[in-house]
Amino acid sequence: MHAYANPTRFLAIAKPLTPWLLGVGLLLVLGGAFAGLTQVPGDYKQGETARILYVHVPSAWLGMGGWTSLAVAGLVQLVWRHPLAGIAARAIAVPGMLFTALCLATGSIWGKPTWGTWWEWDGRMTSMLVLLFLYAGFIALTSGDANGTGGQRQGGTLSRGAAIYALVGAINIPIINRSVIWWNSLHQGPSITLRGSSIDGALLWPLGLTVLGFSLLFGAIVLMRMRRIIADNRVAARLRRLADDEGN
Amino acid sequence: MTGVISGGGQWAYVAAAYGLTALLTGAVLWASWRAMRKAEKRSDALRKDRK
Numbered sequence: 564m565h566a567y568a569n570p571t572r573f574l575a576i577a578k579p580l581t582p583w584l585l586g587v588g589l590l591l592v593l594g595g596a597f598a599g600l601t602q603v604p605g606d607y608k609q610g611e612t613a614r615i616l617y618v619h620v621p622s623a624w625l626g627m628g629g630w631t632s633l634a635v636a637g638l639v640q641l642v643w644r645h646p647l648a649g650i651a652a653r654a655i656a657v658p659g660m661l662f663t664a665l666c667l668a669t670g671s672i673w674g675k676p677t678w679g680t681w682w683e684w685d686g687r688m689t690s691m692l693v694l695l696f697l698y699a700g701f702i703a704l705t706s707g708d709a710n711g712t713g714g715q716r717q718g719g720t721l722s723r724g725a726a727i728y729a730l731v732g733a734i735n736i737p738i739i740n741r742s743v744i745w746w747n748s749l750h751q752g753p754s755i756t757l758r759g760s761s762i763d764g765a766l767l768w769p770l771g772l773t774v775l776g777f778s779l780l781f782g783a784i785v786l787m788r789m790r791r792i793i794a795d796n797r798v799a800a801r802l803r804r805l806a807d808d809e810g811n
Numbered sequence: 812m813t814g815v816i817s818g819g820g821q822w823a824y825v826a827a828a829y830g831l832t833a834l835l836t837g838a839v840l841w842a843s844w845r846a847m848r849k850a851e852k853r854s855d856a857l858r859k860d861r862k
Contacts, residue, residue, distance in 0.1 A: 596829060600825070600829070610821050611821040611822055611825055612821045612824055612825060614825050615824065615825055615828040618828055618832040622832070658843075661836065661839050664835070665832055665835060668828075669828040672824050672827050672828045672831070676821055676824050780836065780840065787844055787846075787847040788843050788846075790851065791843070791846045794851045794853065794854040795850050795854075797854045797857075797858075798850070798853055798854050801858070802857075
């Protein structure tokens with residue numbers, strides 16, 4: 564793992580990978596959305612609104628998956644002090660928050676014609692809203708410059724407090740997952756589990772395309788943000804060296 | 812049986828969900844791309860100056 568701790572080695576992989584993730588991700592998302600809107604039938608119960616599934620489910624998956632990755636990155640930094648782990652955690656926060664917000668917004672848009680309400684303070688929606696606030700808190704905590712201010716250390720990695728915050732916040736992920744089982748909810752129960760899917764196969768295949776496509780786009784955003792942080796760190800380091808040279 | 816709002820009115824909700832997703836995802840992709848390009852250009856320029 565530490566073989567990739569060197570930013571130069573990481574960039575050698577990230578630079579060619581970024582356009583591939585972007586291109587393939589966009590193709591899959593466009594294909595999945597096209598199929599979801601035109602190639603599959605409406606749901607027998609919910610009608611056309613069930614097509615919101617193809618953007619809502621990937622958003623939920625990436626909002627929750629984003630925080631899981633962020634917590635793993637926080638743990639890796641705390642235990643192994645891997646320099647890229649903190650940078651990865653910071654890079655994950657914005658796309659994670661984006662997809663959590665999209666999950667809430669598309670769920671609300673889906674809820675109005677289906678349940679007759681935009682919002683309900685039930686377990687699933689409230690725990691997802693908590694996740695949105697957790698992302699906002701993490702972004703606020705780690706904002707600062709590459710000289711080591713705010714919740715980040717010099718070199719763009721996380722402070723100990725930010726890494727612990729990421730780990731503690733991960734408690735919310737199983738709560739979101741089990742919320743529809745633990746509490747009464749307007750939200751339906753789990754549709755896709757390890758044992759199979761309650762969604763008919765005719766409606767399911769575009770979901771595979773959009774989940775994979777949005778996941779690749781998420782990866783592309785994370786790589787772009789990591790590259791930006793690394794470039795900022797290099798600029799800050801060079802400016803410090805220049806200032807030191809002039810001082811001597 | 813359909814939901815509370817049925818018929819053609821449902822498509823407006825579908826369009827809103829897809830439109831919002833496209834808009835926000837596109838905006839974050841664009842902003843991340845621009846910020847990365849700007850930072851890497853600045854880093855490269857500074858490295859060339861040092862040589």
